[in-house]
Amino acid sequence: METWQIDKSAGRCARTGRELAEGEPCYVVLYVQDEGFRREDISADAWTGPPEGAFCHFRTRVPPRDKAKPRMFIDDDLLVNLFLRLKDEAQEMRQQFRFVLSLILMRKRLVKYEDTRHDGDGEYWVLRLTADKSEHVVRNPRLSEHQIGDVHRQLGSVLRGDVAELLGDDGVLPDGRP
Structure with missing residues (x-):
């Protein structure tokens, strides 16, 4: 082409x-x-x-x-770190964000899709982090159009360097991790 x-x-x-x-x-x-x-x-x-x-x-x-377009802050290490830190999040919005983040990481070839698993809770994707070969499971939240808009807004903030919007006002996850 x-x-x-x-x-x-x-x-x-x-x-x-x-x-x-x-x-x-x-x-x-x-x-x-x-x-x-x-x-x-x-x-x-x-x-x-x-x-x-x-x-x-x-x-x-x-x-x-x-x-003037806003400066996009796209650092692979930051994205992987954020993906790892959101692993145990129970809040639905953060799980949705982690799923979308996993799609970005797949596109950047920082994680590799390996399998899909199903259980009573829904569909889960098995991914492998290419850097250390560790396995990670991400729930597919089956996002609605409205939810996609919310996640898109958050993702834009993170890519401009405003991770605090996702993490909270104090810049830490609810369990106290920075």
Whole structure:
């Protein structure tokens, strides 16, 4: 599969030179070039149909201007440590978070999925930490859309370096571990 580079919006209408406002409807036209595609943005007011030689076109809205994105703090050791520390948590939200964290660790190849076990309590995934080969069992909480949103919010906080949101106001787990 090939990957093609398509430039971001220049923020100006290619026909009139007028700056396009955030959220304004416009058309994007792509032209084939040797190194990929050349992009033109055309305001809805200036649109007269697809230009000659265009590869494709589509209607869209001008995306928000680049704003400073929050710094993402993604440290593998921190993620593994957090995963291990949440092992004995009984609180449902923390179990859900640990499950989602295990998915991230699998994607990063820091844990490996080995098996699924079922018992009266539900479904459990057996994972192996690649660093020390230790086995870990994680309950699959079968998250609803609402629960996914809650876990996503917490995960975003942790990835920005705010582990305290998950751990609590004092920065420790309920059993007193830092």
